[in-house]
Amino acid sequence: MKKIITSIAICLSGFASTAQVGAVAPNFTADDINGTSQDLYAHLAAGKVVIVDMYATWCGPCWSFHTGHYLEDIYAEFGPNGTNEVVIIGYEDAQNTSLDDMYGTGSNTLGDWVTGVSYTLIHGPVVLPAEYGTGYPTVSVICPSDKKIKYNLFNSGTLQQMKDDVQDVITQCSSVSISESPLSIELSIAPNPVTDITRITFDALSSENAVVNVYSISGELVLTSNYNVEVGINSIELDLNQVEAGTYLLKVETSSSVSNMTTLVKM
Template sequence: MKKILFFFTAVISAVSINAQIGLTASDFTVTDIGGNEISLYADILDQGYVAILDCSATWCGPCWAMHDSHTLEEIHQAYGPNGTNQVRVIFYEADADTNQADLEGTGSATLGDWLTGVSYPVVNESPLQLSGSEYWPEGFPTVNVIRPSDGMIVADPWNQTTFESFVAAVNAVDAGVTLGAVSVSEADAINADVNVYPNPSSDKATVNLSGFTGTVSVQVYDLLGKEVMSFTSTLFKEVIDVTGLEVGSYVVRAASGTSEVTKRISVIR
């Protein structure tokens, strides 16, 4: 009942949802669902990146509207490690009762699949380390934009569900960076694709490259944006050895000419 009441409250009062703008964000270290540790200051702010922290719940209607718009994925692709490298996006599931099935869209407290097509870190933990009074003081969703120079929360564009409006909202405040005009259209890469199998992988993984022309440049990144593997290929299939990688989630990026595709893979033991 509490969830249902909160859901309707969030829908009715959505226009009033705002982060505590002007607050200096407290440091935290969390572990994403791939087993990767992320520290707000050491890994993001102290490196000069703007942090975009989406605090949501899988059962929340306005949260799903933001997620299903794919705006944060587009921001991650355009301005994250594979783009201009100015921003780090994190999804923080802010309901400690949420389970993996809810994230995958098959549970009893979810509005859909929150993982497919998402290449930025997803954190789902219990108990919660982050404080709701700080990071989602008036409910879900709260999308905290945190400035790297001083750790201040400077914006909460929770209802900006297009790429252009989200960028405009960030650029309207002093976030410490200016997000330039970057196209996130996938038209150039519509015929290109990457498939990795088996996924998850424990030792060898096959990377299928289809629809590319010429030499394909392939990089593998951890979810903090560190390159852990790279190679070039003129073939449609390559076998990579992942035994040297730590257990966790990674992003495979393949690019050739104007075509670029990213896929998420997991390494297990």
């Protein structure tokens, strides 16, 4: 009985609690329910607005928000099948729950939180920092350029107001994508994740020298490799044996063009 009362109290505190709008969102790295590593700052570095829905499977207001399909509607408009400007992460934050609870088969849940959801879901290995809120739910909208929380969508009221708030962050905060430049490099990396050696494939605009830079999430240069490339499609080999496991950002530059930062995962 004590556990149930405590859970209800924490959930109800979500009405008075809110994400710390204006605060810098601390980074977190965790595997999603499909086993793919998710790093908040990697998404932000790629110029994406990130929405973090912090909830608990036993929380009534969280369940009402979830079954309203607000985030699914937002993801359809702003996610990869829409404008591709937003990443959404549903982060189950409570430490007294299990993955079974997310699927609706556990003993500490109000239903199935997974079926019908197309955005990323994480059963959090740790509680998120206080900047994301001290009660459930909070739905933080994070700006890529300064990493600050701009809105808590749980307080927005209507779906249209939520979409307006997201669009405001996109307009005010999204980094200008290098791919909008006529001198951009479109590249692919395979395999990715990689254990030792991967290949980078891209279309060079001229015969020249190409520099591949690999950065840590914090922006530190980890590796630089130089290549002579020819006009047209090039496939170059990148040796990552000396790079520690983790999530990185890769960029290809030549004298006439540059690529977007692309996420690279070293296993």
